[in-house]
Amino acid sequence: MNKRERIIAAIEHAVANGVKKREIADFCRVSRTAVTQWSKGDVEELKYSNLRSLAQVAGISEKWLAEGKGHMVDGTREPPNVYGINQNVEPAPAMHGAVPVISWVQAGAWSEVCVVDLDPEETEWLPRPPGASDDTFALRVAGESMAPRYNPGTLIYVDPAVQPEGGDDVVAVLTDTNEATFKRFVQEPGGDKLLMALNPDWPRRYLEINGNCSIVGVVIADMNLRRR
Structure with missing residues (x-):
């Protein structure tokens, strides 16, 4: 075949x-x-x-x-039931590979950072979400600008291979400072593009995109770890 x-x-x-x-x-x-x-x-x-x-x-x-190598079904796999039809629980999709948890400084230069350059002993790794590209990385949310949807400490998975659309939550780099920021991407009628903080009390809630920033990637998943 x-x-x-x-x-x-x-x-x-x-x-x-x-x-x-x-x-x-x-x-x-x-x-x-x-x-x-x-x-x-x-x-x-x-x-x-x-x-x-x-x-x-x-x-x-x-x-x-x-x-095209090997067999389509290797004999150890169960028939797919990823949506848990007629069940009250859904099996989790299989995860393959891992993504690094990086710093916001590293996120600002992610296009120039290679995963193989990260120290495997010093880097925290998490399972890669299903469907995520090999370039996906994770960040810990800092600050309150995206609260209450994303509170400080929340882990977000960012995929640079996903093209941003209006309403997506994205990590962007401000070109004048090379600092990474986490905001919602908004595209207004007429073509105006904005980055928006979800926190309604944030002092500077809207940031116009007029060549002063570039989007690193789209948030495809998030996770809160319970601590006892």
């Missing part, structure tokens, strides 16, 4: 096991149209993160889907 044929087989395998195409799209963080195009268009440029997510939701071998 070529890659397109393997993708078609993976989708059919997932559907045969009760996973709807819209659920495949949601799990892979793409549109339903994109899933349809995977079986029709050029798949050579398809992101590896999409192949990984498709393999996870279909319950098949990631290596087989991406490279």
Whole structure:
């Protein structure tokens, strides 16, 4: 099989096991149209993160889907049930790889920082969220500008491979100071773009984007750790 044929087989395998195409799209963080195009268009440029997510939701071998090596189902996998149909609990999707928890200084220069340059002994690592790209990193929220949605200490996962859309929470770099900031991306009618603090009492709640900042990545997940 070529890659397109393997993708078609993976989708059919997932559907045969009760996973709807819209659920495949949601799990892979793409549109339903994109899933349809995977079986029709050029798949050579398809992101590896999409192949990984498709393999996870279909319950098949990631290596087989991406490279055609081995078997589609390795004999140890259960049929996919990532949405917990007819159950009152949902199995968590499988996580592969890890992301570094970096400082806000490192976030400001992330485009120039390589993961392999991080000291593995000094760096804290967390499981990578399903569907996240290899460049994803984590930050601990500092300050109150995004409270109460994100309180200080909350871990946010930032994916530079995701294109920001209006309403996304993003990490951006102010070019005049090279400092990273965490805000909501707002695109007003007419094309005006803003960064907005969620805290209504924040002194400078809105920051116009007029060439004075660049967006590092979009927040795709967040986590609060319980401390006793």
